[in-house]
Amino acid sequence: MAAGGAAAAAAGALSGAPAALQAAIVAAAVVASWAVTRSIWRRRMPREQSELFDHMLDAIDAERETLAHCLHDGPQQTLTAVRLMCDVVRDAISKGDVHHAEEVLGRLERLASDAADDLRRTVARLHPVVMQQQGLIQALGSLAETVHEEYGIATSFTRPHGGWEAEEDRDTAIFQIAREAAVNAARHGRPPVLISLRRSTADIHLSVEDRGGGLAVNGHGPREGVGIRMMRERAARIGAELTLDSAPGTRTVVSLHVPAR
Numbered sequence: 001m002a003a004g005g006a007a008a009a010a011a012g013a014l015s016g017a018p019a020a021l022q023a024a025i026v027a028a029a030v031v032a033s034w035a036v037t038r039s040i041w042r043r044r045m046p047r048e049q050s051e052l053f054d055h056m057l058d059a060i061d062a063e064r065e066t067l068a069h070c071l072h073d074g075p076q077q078t079l080t081a082v083r084l085m086c087d088v089v090r091d092a093i094s095k096g097d098v099h100h101a102e103e104v105l106g107r108l109e110r111l112a113s114d115a116a117d118d119l120r121r122t123v124a125r126l127h128p129v130v131m132q133q134q135g136l137i138q139a140l141g142s143l144a145e146t147v148h149e150e151y152g153i154a155t156s157f158t159r160p161h162g163g164w165e166a167e168e169d170r171d172t173a174i175f176q177i178a179r180e181a182a183v184n185a186a187r188h189g190r191p192p193v194l195i196s197l198r199r200s201t202a203d204i205h206l207s208v209e210d211r212g213g214g215l216a217v218n219g220h221g222p223r224e225g226v227g228i229r230m231m232r233e234r235a236a237r238i239g240a241e242l243t244l245d246s247a248p249g250t251r252t253v254v255s256l257h258v259p260a261r
Contacts, residue, residue: 136171154192181208204258
């Protein structure tokens with residue numbers, strides 16, 4: 001509302017100005033008003049919620065920066081290379097050099113395959129498309145592959161026995177918690193990273209384990225940063241319980257227990 005009021009006031013005051021100048025000043029008014037509104041929200045928030053809010057914004061900014069680099073270093077440069085290689089193939093065909101054309105086409109095929117893999121990993125960072133299409137089990141298997149590829153550490157997924165009855169909200173929360181815990185383990189723990197999902201008549205149990213003690217504080221139990229609190233919030237939304245077990249030099253285990261419904 002504040003942003004809309006500022007924009008309306010700016011537009012009214014500049015009713016006789018050129019359109020480009022009006023647009024620029026209105027945009028500046030909206031940005032300034034949003035900054036003030038955001039500041040007011042943060043002051044009214046409890047400290048913990050404010051920290052979570054800051055962490056969320058930082059995560060969004062980091063993901064955008066990572067995505068920009070991925071698109072620039074991956075698909076953009078790949079498409080440039082594809083265009084140049086197509087020119088080479090066209091030139092070889094015009095000269096009757098079929099052998100050279102086939103050789104370049106082979107390299108082009110491998111390049112396209114690598115680009116498809118890069119795009120799959122990039123999309124997986126943005127949204128669990130695999131889970132929507134194939135379910136939680138496949139998504140967790142894909143998560144293990146992605147962590148291994150991105151961080152270069154051994155990562156495995158142990159799937160539950162039998163079938164899996166999907167439930168969208170619950171499965172989405174499980175996947176998001178697994179992703180947060182696995183990335184934390186890859187960044188701050190010690191390999192291997194072990195992701196496990198089990199199901200019994202009593203509950204669903206997700207565990208993410210590594211061989212480090214990165215969450216321990218002076219050997220006296222785990223510290224809880226903003227990431228852990230966000231996982232706890234996700235767990236609470238589905239009526240689940242999140243527990244941590246961390247000791248220096250031994251292992252760190254993040255466990256999620258979801259009661260059976």
